[in-house]
Every structure is written in structure tokens, then in C-alpha cells.
Amino acid sequence: MIPPGFIQELLSRADIVDVVGRHVQLKKAGINHKGLCPFHGEKSPSFIVSPSRQTYHCFGCGAHGNAVGFLMEHAGLSFPDAVRDRRSSTGWRYRKTTARRPSANAPPRRSSARRR
Numbered sequence: 001m002i003p004p005g006f007i008q009e010l011l012s013r014a015d016i017v018d019v020v021g022r023h024v025q026l027k028k029a030g031i032n033h034k035g036l037c038p039f040h041g042e043k044s045p046s047f048i049v050s051p052s053r054q055t056y057h058c059f060g061c062g063a064h065g066n067a068v069g070f071l072m073e074h075a076g077l078s079f080p081d082a083v084r085d086r087r088s089s090t091g092w093r094y095r096k097t098t099a100r101r102p103s104a105n106a107p108p109r110r111s112s113a114r115r116r
């Protein structure tokens with residue numbers, strides 16, 4: 001079980017711009033950051049990330065949430081997974097690579113590379 005206070009603490013330490021920025025290309029727009037919504041296809045950015053509120057909001061499809069919610073929605077992580085992901089990136093180690101799962105998008109790699 002994850003104590004609720006723990007989530008709050010995680011969220012308060014998590015920078016949503018950093019979290020979302022690992023998945024979506026964000027541009028600074030005033031006090032907020034803007035990018036193409038990852039939840040619906042669009043060509044002009046209506047996806048807003050607010051560092052002051054630590055939330056994201058899409059004016060196109062209405063997606064809305066916080067850092068943990070984003071990971072759950074976007075990466076399809078279960079809640080404990082999302083928390084674990086936050087933990088590993090807010091904490092002591094910062095992983096450079098995106099938390100994308102290799103199985104999700106990568107085409108099956110067929111190594112026609114040299115065989116002996």
C-alpha cells in the first residue's frame with residue numbers, strides 16, 4: 001500500500017514540466033509550457049503544462065491531470081508503476097533515457113547482422 005501522504009510529497013517534489021517534457025516536446029509560453037497533446041492528434045499545440053499548478057490541461061480533448069496522472073495516462077502505467085517511475089527520476093538517480101518500454105513501439109528487431 002502506498003500512503004496518500006507519500007503521493008503528495010512525490011507530487012510536490014515532481015516537476016511536471018520535467019515529467020511531461022520527457023514525453024512531449026514543450027515550449028515555454030509565458031508562465032506555462034505548451035506542446036502538442038499526446039492524447040489526441042493535433043497540429044497546433046493546445047496542450048498546456050502549468051508549473052505553478054503542477055498540472056497539465058489540453059484544450060483540444062480536455063485531458064487534465066498531474067504528473068502521476070500523466071504517466072498513468074500517457075505511458076499506460078499502473079498507479080504503483082507511475083509512482084515508482086516518479087521516484088526513480090525525482091530521487092537520487094536521474095535517468096536520461098525516456099521511460100518508454102522497449103516492447104511498446106519498437107519493431108521486432110530482426111538481426112540480419114552477421115551470423116556465424
Ligand SMILES: [Zn+2]
Pocket residue numbers: 037038039040047058059060061062063
Ligand atoms: Zn488533447
